[in-house]
Amino acid sequence: MASSDLIATDIKGYLDAHARKDFLRFITCGSVDDGKSTLIGRLLHESQLIFEDQLAALEADSKRVGTRGGEIDYALLLDGLQAEREQGITIDVAYRFFSTDQRKFIVADTPGHEQYTRNMVTGASTADLAVILVDARKGVLVQTRRHSYLASLLGIRHVVLAVNKMDLVEYSEERFREIEAEYRGFAKGLGVEDVVCIPMSAVHGDNVVTVSERTPWYQGPALMEHLESVEVTDARQATPFRLPVQWVNRPSADFRGFSGTVMSGMVQPGDRVRILPSGRESTVTRIVTLEGDQPEAVAHQAVTLTLADEVDVSRGDVLTAAQAPASVADQFEATIVWMAEEPLLRGRGYLMKIGTARATATVSPVKYQVNVNTLEQQPAERLELNEVGVCELELDRAIPFDRYDENPEMGSFILIDPISNDTVGAGMLRFALRRAENVHWQAVDIDKQSRSDLKGQQPCIVWLTGLSGSGKSTIANLLERKLYALGRHTYLLDGDNVRHGLNKDLGFTAQDRVENIRRIGEVAALMVDAGLIVITSFISPFRAERRMARSLVNEEEFVEVFVDTPVEVAEERDTKGLYAKARRGEITNFTGIDSPYEPPEHAEVHIETTRLTAEEAADAIIASLRERGIIRV
Amino acid sequence: MSTILTHLQRLEAESIHIMREVAAEAERPVMLYSIGKDSSVMLHIAQKAFYPSPPPFPLLHVDTTWKFREMYELRDRMAAEAGMELLVHINPEAQEMGINPFTHGSAVHTDIWKTQGLIQALDKHKFDVAFGGARRDEEKSRAKERVFSFRNAQHRWDPKNQRPELWSLYNTRKNHGESIRVFPLSNWTELDVWQYIYLEQIPMVPLYLAKERPVVERDGTLIMVDDDRMDLAEGEEPQMRKVRFRTLGCYPLTGAIESEAETLPEVIQEMLLAKTSERQGRVIDFDSSGSMEKKKQQGYF
Numbered sequence: 028m029a030s031s032d033l034i035a036t037d038i039k040g041y042l043d044a045h046a047r048k049d050f051l052r053f054i055t056c057g058s059v060d061d062g063k064s065t066l067i068g069r070l071l072h073e074s075q076l077i078f079e080d081q082l083a084a085l086e087a088d089s090k091r092v093g094t095r096g097g098e099i100d101y102a103l104l105l106d107g108l109q110a111e112r113e114q115g116i117t118i119d120v121a122y123r124f125f126s127t128d129q130r131k132f133i134v135a136d137t138p139g140h141e142q143y144t145r146n147m148v149t150g151a152s153t154a155d156l157a158v159i160l161v162d163a164r165k166g167v168l169v170q171t172r173r174h175s176y177l178a179s180l181l182g183i184r185h186v187v188l189a190v191n192k193m194d195l196v197e198y199s200e201e202r203f204r205e206i207e208a209e210y211r212g213f214a215k216g217l218g219v220e221d222v223v224c225i226p227m228s229a230v231h232g233d234n235v236v237t238v239s240e241r242t243p244w245y246q247g248p249a250l251m252e253h254l255e256s257v258e259v260t261d262a263r264q265a266t267p268f269r270l271p272v273q274w275v276n277r278p279s280a281d282f283r284g285f286s287g288t289v290m291s292g293m294v295q296p297g298d299r300v301r302i303l304p305s306g307r308e309s310t311v312t313r314i315v316t317l318e319g320d321q322p323e324a325v326a327h328q329a330v331t332l333t334l335a336d337e338v339d340v341s342r343g344d345v346l347t348a349a350q351a352p353a354s355v356a357d358q359f360e361a362t363i364v365w366m367a368e369e370p371l372l373r374g375r376g377y378l379m380k381i382g383t384a385r386a387t388a389t390v391s392p393v394k395y396q397v398n399v400n401t402l403e404q405q406p407a408e409r410l411e412l413n414e415v416g417v418c419e420l421e422l423d424r425a426i427p428f429d430r431y432d433e434n435p436e437m438g439s440f441i442l443i444d445p446i447s448n449d450t451v452g453a454g455m456l457r458f459a460l461r462r463a464e465n466v467h468w469q470a471v472d473i474d475k476q477s478r479s480d481l482k483g484q485q486p487c488i489v490w491l492t493g494l495s496g497s498g499k500s501t502i503a504n505l506l507e508r509k510l511y512a513l514g515r516h517t518y519l520l521d522g523d524n525v526r527h528g529l530n531k532d533l534g535f536t537a538q539d540r541v542e543n544i545r546r547i548g549e550v551a552a553l554m555v556d557a558g559l560i561v562i563t564s565f566i567s568p569f570r571a572e573r574r575m576a577r578s579l580v581n582e583e584e585f586v587e588v589f590v591d592t593p594v595e596v597a598e599e600r601d602t603k604g605l606y607a608k609a610r611r612g613e614i615t616n617f618t619g620i621d622s623p624y625e626p627p628e629h630a631e632v633h634i635e636t637t638r639l640t641a642e643e644a645a646d647a648i649i650a651s652l653r654e655r656g657i658i659r660v
Numbered sequence: 661m662s663t664i665l666t667h668l669q670r671l672e673a674e675s676i677h678i679m680r681e682v683a684a685e686a687e688r689p690v691m692l693y694s695i696g697k698d699s700s701v702m703l704h705i706a707q708k709a710f711y712p713s714p715p716p717f718p719l720l721h722v723d724t725t726w727k728f729r730e731m732y733e734l735r736d737r738m739a740a741e742a743g744m745e746l747l748v749h750i751n752p753e754a755q756e757m758g759i760n761p762f763t764h765g766s767a768v769h770t771d772i773w774k775t776q777g778l779i780q781a782l783d784k785h786k787f788d789v790a791f792g793g794a795r796r797d798e799e800k801s802r803a804k805e806r807v808f809s810f811r812n813a814q815h816r817w818d819p820k821n822q823r824p825e826l827w828s829l830y831n832t833r834k835n836h837g838e839s840i841r842v843f844p845l846s847n848w849t850e851l852d853v854w855q856y857i858y859l860e861q862i863p864m865v866p867l868y869l870a871k872e873r874p875v876v877e878r879d880g881t882l883i884m885v886d887d888d889r890m891d892l893a894e895g896e897e898p899q900m901r902k903v904r905f906r907t908l909g910c911y912p913l914t915g916a917i918e919s920e921a922e923t924l925p926e927v928i929q930e931m932l933l934a935k936t937s938e939r940q941g942r943v944i945d946f947d948s949s950g951s952m953e954k955k956k957q958q959g960y961f
Binding site: 435 | 663664665666667668669670672673676677679680681683684693707708709710711712713716766788796804814817823824825827828829830833834835846847849851852855859863866926927932933
């Protein structure tokens, strides 16, 4: 490397140049068999970070316990803990360091066995880029998909597919292109923006540090070159200003500063900030550091700010750009990665740490679990160690946040078991289910109350749930007619009709069903706000979704109606011929056949269609609405 | 427009973030101060983290009475300049037994003075969190060390039972009797430390720079004769050699290297062109393969 000349001749010049290096954190994914340890060992070796004494120890170890027949076994450089060295496996995330003239690198090296998800998610949480190894002989495997999914889940936007062991396929371009094409197709589906595929042999050093002559057909960069030059535009600088307050700095009565790390954006004296969750505003007066006051502070910097007003700010509060503040909420949908032997338990309170704030979070039933190998979404009751799922969280207090995909530092959290104090889960906030009041709603003069007063009614959602063919649509239609006749203002949202418009982009996978119901819930909630009595008619098989819909309105505004028809009876009726198709396997994920229906536990109205006619059922619902004071006529 | 921070600015900010988390969440934190270069960087960053307040915790030096004299001088000066309380703990049992590296060997000496001494001091003052200057790049067993490393009531470390650390979220909750070792410099390398000292002009023990010093050669290691307690063998005569130290500990256990580097940039230059790793000068690591890990399990840092 050219820098070694500079070290020898002009050390001060070298130091000045190196003081300006930037920083890249990446993660390597793959199993020992893919040659991952060999690859990292070689990167360390080639960047001259292995000293002679270490090399001597390595040579001795290679002869004693190496797996390369006495040849240097770079993997041995990396195995840290004696116990695992004896077992021949690495069991934890290891952090390695090397640097070149351009950059300092931190590598999170994660092992590939069954503890993988926990370890990889840990390593990926701080990485800008992922190097995913595949064996050229084996190509894209289940684990390759798993690695890629987890990287994308954690928001990593740059992926290098290192197609290793090219020496064992005679450096075949055809084989490489085949793997590349398959992988690119897959990565596109995950939404990974930047994918670079490199043919490699870590053992022989091909395309690791320098471009190999044995792959003349390959025009791209060697791995090191790519790592040095990849443009990792720092999204954190482009997002609005956020500073979670870590510590209130009060050396004396006349100084009160707020210390914390700028998690995103930038701030200057004179900037208007909104303090969340309180919503109070003030102006930044100084950015205080030991080196003197600064004209600005940017993402990643740890600073102390003072404010113009005597406002109450404490640890856990977030200073945010007044023009683009964060949201505040106490109920969320979140993706959770479970990291403990004890499964995630519904209804149990966990301590949640998000930024510098703490809350107690209760997890409602898991909405679905993602199979990290197939990426399929499956209904699940709980999450076990190393499982990934989407859940609802209810907090004991409102907290400031941003969605993880918009601002990872403001949307990531850990869950702590209050008894063992262990970190048991890691999570990413997807969206708020109910926003805390008075914070982000645009205040309007005409509100729900005035709209419903004009109509002379109390708005609500009458939520009909039941199997396909249970009679929901018939009952819903009759119910609306009866309400109309009573002079009530109504709207009927029906499954089939909605799927022709609002939800025509959705299919019938578990995820799409969840999204289907989420949209309907939101639309129904808006209509309630408009003062209407909304009737919805959807199978809505999962309790969690119905609970989510319920959470969007006030408790007394949600009337759940269980249209209870035994599956045999519904199948017997089969008005649309769907059961027959499902039985023939022509449609999958059909509720009652190959997808579960979770009956309501506490429905406000329970209609047994084997005992009541549709007319009687509609009347029973009207009676219930009268009882609840929703209609008074 | 965006400002790209350098790697040293990023590392410094991360260290400050870690220290503030501890200050906010620990009951009785303390910063271990060994007067070496890593400790000096840690102390320097602590001053930045809490300015204009002084760091809200004391410094603790677990003394073995066998450090280099120049280390003691710098220690007292630095604590005073930082406006921090300096606690010095000297293991009374070790003092009474007269434990020394010559008659008891490096393993016993280190265990009783440092490992036991540290545990005594933490227990005596009921410190629940102790900052240490260890880095992940120092030794293989440290690559997997957490930033927040938990010790049970017996101060033992269980490598299989450490908490995952994600994003910049640190779980500081501890069980009854547990204490935490926190390593704010985890992601720094030796070169980062030297470069930072150079850029920030942090005061250092002069022993890091080459100078004529009286040394004897033992088992291929150059040991400096820092005072008259040095147990010289028959016919062993200290010689003046131009040496410096890459790492500092108890003087009889710390090997010097011959060097011409009289300034910090020259030290960095020699280090970059060097062929041996930093810890080679420490006698303690040579006991057996994996020895650092064993010592850690027993409570040594």
